[in-house]
Amino acid sequence: MIACEIEAHCGHRRLKCRRLANGWTVSQAVAAAHQLVQDAGLPKVGLSDRSWKDWEAGVLPSPDYQDLLCRLFATNPVALGFAHDYSPQQPDPLWSGSASGATLPTGPELASRTSPDDGAEVAETKRRDAVKLAGLAMAAPAAAARILEQAAAEAMEFTRQAEATSLGSGTLDHLDLAVAEFNHAYSLKPPQAVFDAVLDYRRKVDRFLKADHTHRQERELRAFAGWLSELLAWLAHDLGNARTGLAFATDAFVQGRQAGHGQLCAWAMDAAASINLYEQRPAQAREAALKGLTEAPAEHPLTVRLHAQAARAAAADGDAEGFTTAFQAAEDAHQLLPPRSPGRFGMNVLPLADYALTSYPATSFIWLGQAEQARRHAEHALAVYEAAPAASRSPSREAIARIDLALAHAQLGDPEDAVALGHQALDSARVVDSVRHRAKDLTAFLTHRYPRHAAVEGLRERLATADAAARPTLPTTPSGA
Incomplete structure (x- = not known):
């Protein structure tokens, strides 16, 4: 009777109703099945909570597992919802004995099945539907208590799984x-x-x-x-x-x-902007910077940096007006920064914003062909980097500032100083690809402007050697999902 009441009140599939009628959680039912296998000397099975939940959701067990479940509940496949039996049979003691047929309609089937000569059956159908809607309100006291007790056990199982x-x-x-x-x-x-x-x-x-x-x-x-x-x-x-x-x-x-994590998204786009710039894709660089700005906190150094990235991308695209507008936005954002800058993994990120405001203009004016402006900004950037405490100095940034200054000198007609600064940049303790990339810009300009200058050829050969020695083999895609 209990399993039948649970089915009528809650609409669960029959296997779940049987389990609930026995007062078991899924884990307890699985344990009982394994114990039955051991006690009866049956072949060992790999039954798990996941398989049991699949069966209760409507997945049909294999014949061997159907046999095991019928043994466990001392019943037949029809009573567990695995089959239909259209022949007359004795009622199952755990199910309502009012019907002589082996199958009991549930859910929509129950609501739709009426008898033209028995109005009481229609009324009973409506009563059961109302009971389902009312939940436990109309359940028998003993059945309701049993269901509530089982619900508490299931709640504990939900919690355990949530913390698994x-x-x-x-x-x-x-x-x-x-x-x-x-x-x-x-x-x-x-x-x-x-x-x-x-x-x-x-x-x-x-x-x-x-x-x-x-x-x-x-x-x-x-x-x-x-x-x-x-x-x-x-x-x-x-x-x-x-x-x-x-x-x-x-x-x-x-x-x-x-x-x-919006801030993480913004940092990712900062990296994408720089990489695209060095790949001579200014439109994609600007797009990445603007995408990052939609995620970055307004009063954060990263916002300053992303505006500066957009300005640098505009300069790389030859858009002087776009550079001016975006760089002004970077300076305005810098004015809004709080007195105490946020950290990132224990490191102060304000220097990254300061670096963008100090170094990016020099590079941008090089690309815009404004050599005097580039020289002035590059000298300032180099002075700032050289004055920094030893623990916070960045060899690669200093190297790029020297290359910017070298390019400014080259554009102003001073190849000797340009070559000297290029060698100083390649003397850096951290000649990464961005340094070599900018050094290529320098040697390409010098070779074009001063094709017969011996010192230029020496710098170009040194760069070619450094570049060849620094090419690793890397995977081309991330491993994460």
Whole structure:
């Protein structure tokens, strides 16, 4: 009777009604089945909670499992909803005995089946529908108490599943520390070594995402995946593989979206903007910068940097007016920054905004052909970088500032100083691809303007040697989902 009442009141499939009538959770039912197999000496089975839930959802078990379930509930496949029996049979003691047929209509079938000569059956159908709508209100007291008791057990099971995870207790803390250390190592260690280590961690996070975890843990894991991919984008750029860099920048943006982390999305687009600029794709660079601005917090140094990226992209496209407008927006945003700048993995990010305002104008004026303006800004940028404390100096930024200054001198008709500054840039402790790329711009200009100058040929040969020695083999796509 209990299983029948549950079916009538709740509309569950028969297998679930049987389980609830016995007062079992899914895990308890699975355990009871395994115990039956052991006690009866039956062949061992691989029954799991997932399989049982599939059956209760309507997936038909195999004949062997149907036999096991019939043994467990001491009944037949018809009573468990696995088959229909149209022959007369004795009523099942756990089901209503009022009908002689082996099958009982449920749900829409019950509501639609009426008898032309028995108005009481129509009334009974309507009563059952009303009971389903009213929930427990019209259930028998004993049945209602049993259902409520079972609901409490199921609620505990829901909670257990919501908290089910294969992550160790310190995994997320370890990832937080690792990402911070990788970001600190970015400017201090060879990019190839850092790339390999970061990619290894990115693959670990991908495995964590494919294993059991809670919803909260998934958001955190996706954020870590995004931060690692954002760093891999910069490292791939430093190593001269733009395709890999853009792939990881895209992955960082997607992971940030999945994690609901707008700032991460904005940082990813900052990387994409730079990579596109060095690939001579100013339109895509500007598009990435503007996309990042839609995600960046208004009073954040990243907003300053993204406006400056858009300005640099306009200059690369020969749009002097666009450069002026975007750079003014960057300066205005800088004025709105709070006294205390936010950090990123323990590092102050304000210098990144200051760098954009200091260095980007020099590069932009080079591209716009305004040599005197470029010289003035490059000298200022170089002075700022050289005056910085040793712990916060950036060799690659200093090198690029020297190349900007060299290009300004070359445009102003001073090839000797230009070549000297080019050699100083290549003497840097961190000659990454962006440095070599800008050095190529310098040697190309010098070769075109001063084709017979011996010193120019020497700088070009030195750059070719450095470039050939720095070409690693990188994967071309991120490993994350």
